[in-house]
Amino acid sequence: MAAHARTSAMVGLGLVAAVTAGCSGSGSTASKAPPPSGSSSSSSPPGAQNNAAPTESNPPGDIPDNQVYVAFGGTGFTVKVPEGWARTQQGAATAFTDKLNTVRIQVAKEATAPTVGSVTNTVLPRLRSQVPKFASPKVSEVTRHAGRVVLVTYQGDSAKDPVTGKVVRDAFERYAFYRSGREVDLTLSGPVNADNVDPWRIISDSFAWR
Incomplete structure (x- = not known):
């Protein structure tokens, strides 16, 4: 009986201590259960994580807003292209590529505009068979x-990436400029989800005859 009394007293004291600890420092009369074993508590106020600013990141294929452009000159024309992009030549076509974006310039003689x-x-029909x-x-x-x-x-x-084997869904803009029997086709391409409206406008607006 004495042992049972001591046990009951200890349980009662434990409940009083728990209630006292839960109520101290707060204006609420309801006690708050301690976190389960192994969980972590945070000192951040409620809702702090939801109000935090999201991490800024560009979707794959976005051309940076601070991209620098340089003039590329062909026979009778100039156009601005992104500085530092890799340049390749394929016959009458010149391409500038960086990661997932490409600027392609092709010159041809045409009798009519x-x-x-x-x-x-x-x-x-030609694009349908090639792309x-x-x-x-x-x-x-x-x-x-x-x-x-x-x-x-x-x-x-x-085209399939030779290293990763991945294929990207691209959006294309192809501009056909014409003057005096000469046509210059300017094709801009990049991932469909990329936000390249402004860079593509800069490039297409920079084209000039000389």
């Missing part, structure tokens, strides 16, 4: 600093 109709009838999973083509006339140009927008799969 391109129109929405001629591009729809001749260029689109893997070609989709969502749209042909229109737009204005750039050099004047009125024919623009083709479309989507397609990139």
Whole structure:
């Protein structure tokens, strides 16, 4: 009986201590259960993690806002391209590439200026046969600093990366500039989820005849 009394007294004292500790320092009369064994507590106020600013990061393929551009000169024209991008030459086409983005410039002799109709009838079939999973083509006339140009927008799969084997879904803008029997096709491409509206506008607006 004495042992049972001592045990009951100890349990009662333990409950009093727990209630006292839970109420000290707070205005609430309700006690708060201690965290389960192995869990960690935080001194941050409630909701602090939800209000924290998210980590800033660009989607893959975003051209940085502070990208520097340099002039590239061809026969009879100039256009700005991103500084530091790798340059390759394939016949009459010059390409500048960095990570997942490409600026491609191709020069050709043409007897007549391109129109929405001629591009729809001749260029689109060629792109359909050349670009893997070609989709969502749209042909229109737009204005750039050099004047009125024919623009083709479309989507397609990139070539497989030789190292990772990955294929990226790309968005394309192809501008057809024309003057005096010379056509310059400026094609800009990058991942469909990248935010490259401003950089692509800088490049396409920089094209000038000379």
